[in-house]
Amino acid sequence: MDLSNSSPVITDPVAISQQLLGGLPSNLMQFSVMPGGYSSSGMNVGVSRLKIEEVLVNGLLDAMKSSSPRRRLNVAFGEDNSSEEEDPAYSAWMAKCPSALASFKQIVASAQGKKIAVFLDYDGTLSPIVDDPDKAVMSPVMRAAVRNVAKYFPTAIVSGRSRNKVFEFVKLKELYYAGSHGMDIMAPSANHEHSAEKSKQANLFQPAHDFLPMIDEVTKSLLQVVSGIEGATVENNKFCVSVHYRNVAEKDWKLVARLVNEVLEAFPRLKVTNGRMVLEVRPVIDWDKGKAVEFLLQSLGLNDSENVIPIYIGDDRTDEDAFKVLRQRNCGYGILVSQVPKETEAFYSLRDPSEVMEFLNFLVRWKKHSV
Numbered sequence: 001m002d003l004s005n006s007s008p009v010i011t012d013p014v015a016i017s018q019q020l021l022g023g024l025p026s027n028l029m030q031f032s033v034m035p036g037g038y039s040s041s042g043m044n045v046g047v048s049r050l051k052i053e054e055v056l057v058n059g060l061l062d063a064m065k066s067s068s069p070r071r072r073l074n075v076a077f078g079e080d081n082s083s084e085e086e087d088p089a090y091s092a093w094m095a096k097c098p099s100a101l102a103s104f105k106q107i108v109a110s111a112q113g114k115k116i117a118v119f120l121d122y123d124g125t126l127s128p129i130v131d132d133p134d135k136a137v138m139s140p141v142m143r144a145a146v147r148n149v150a151k152y153f154p155t156a157i158v159s160g161r162s163r164n165k166v167f168e169f170v171k172l173k174e175l176y177y178a179g180s181h182g183m184d185i186m187a188p189s190a191n192h193e194h195s196a197e198k199s200k201q202a203n204l205f206q207p208a209h210d211f212l213p214m215i216d217e218v219t220k221s222l223l224q225v226v227s228g229i230e231g232a233t234v235e236n237n238k239f240c241v242s243v244h245y246r247n248v249a250e251k252d253w254k255l256v257a258r259l260v261n262e263v264l265e266a267f268p269r270l271k272v273t274n275g276r277m278v279l280e281v282r283p284v285i286d287w288d289k290g291k292a293v294e295f296l297l298q299s300l301g302l303n304d305s306e307n308v309i310p311i312y313i314g315d316d317r318t319d320e321d322a323f324k325v326l327r328q329r330n331c332g333y334g335i336l337v338s339q340v341p342k343e344t345e346a347f348y349s350l351r352d353p354s355e356v357m358e359f360l361n362f363l364v365r366w367k368k369h370s371v
């Protein structure tokens with residue numbers, strides 16, 4: 001990994017997180033953030049919970065769109081690649097959010113003489129969406145692409161999965177990992193390239209550490225309530241929990257939402273958001289993938305927006321927090337992975353993981369030829 005001009009060791013995570021979280025006392029910041037029913041932005045937890053059915057409906061809409069006929073699937077990932085005429089809505093969207101492959105020249109022209117940092121979501125970005133979350137493996141060619149990228153650019157995986165789980169899939173020690181939607185950040189060991197303790201990694205920042213017992217408790221309750229619903233599964237992601245309804249009959253989707261809602265009545269410090277056919281239960285703290293990206297950039301000495309181009313690639317609503325951060329900083333590019341038009345804060349788009357891989361390979365080739 002190219003870490004010249006930046007330190008691979010995050011030296012003062014507490015100070016950085018304190019700044020990102022708005023100057024709370026450092027003793028509060030070290031491991032717990034905003035205990036209580038309110039986020040630091042003052043959002044009332046109850047309000048977001050009441051919206052759970054609306055949230056589910058939005059999730060359903062996503063699901064319906066993703067399975068619509070205009071979807072272009074990919075041969076490299078074992079799917080049909082029959083070329084279809086683009087529909088006008090998709091073309092209009094592509095004009096607003098152009099392909100990062102077609103725009104590659106512009107992207108690298110703006111990065112000339114600057115340092116690129118790469119942030120990658122996992123599910124739907126590095127691995128295709130599959131029915132069984134335990135089988136969302138990364139292909140060897142994708143792993144090779146990510147490994148190559150990390151040789152030239154500081155590279156981080158930012159996932160909703162637990163850090164351990166996503167590491168099991170990615171299996172690359174030279175990367176930074178932000179699991180549980182950025183609530184569990186870890187860097188490679190300071191001396192990972194030379195040390196005998198090559199595999200040792202250092203814990204960096206866990207802003208929701210105090211929520212661990214609560215997450216275990218809510219996982220048990222969720223497992224219990226959905227046990228009667230065929231196809232519903234619960235995945236403990238350490239600092240957050242996923243309730244999957246991808247394999248649940250459509251008639252039962254609202255029941256899943258209602259049961260999750262009922263369980264959360266007893267947990268006012270937890271909130272729910274929706275992803276791709278999944279309800280995600282997590283602590284009410286002012287921390288998300290966007291904050292994790294800011295934290296990593298600052299920690300790695302890559303906070304100079306004049307000279308650093310962060311590129312964040314992701315497919316999910318939770319990735320929008322990171323896209324937004326890059327847009328607000330007016331630095332770098334969010335790239336949304338989607339086969340359908342979506343409202344997004346991203347600047348560019350890629351259709352699927354195979355295009356993500358192509359983009360990563362382009363970056364490596366460009367870097368090799370430009371040094």
Ligand SMILES: O=P(O)(O)OC[C@H]1O[C@H](O[C@H]2O[C@H](CO)[C@@H](O)[C@H](O)[C@H]2O)[C@H](O)[C@@H](O)[C@@H]1O
Nearest residue numbers: 122123129130131133136159160242246276278
């Ligand atoms: O931030 P991410 O890395 O994208 O993680 C978000 C969720 O991804 C996983 O669920 C999604 O992918 C599964 C496998 O393809 C799919 O079965 C599921 O329907 C998707 O929602 C993961 O299992 C969740 O825990 C993450 O929250």
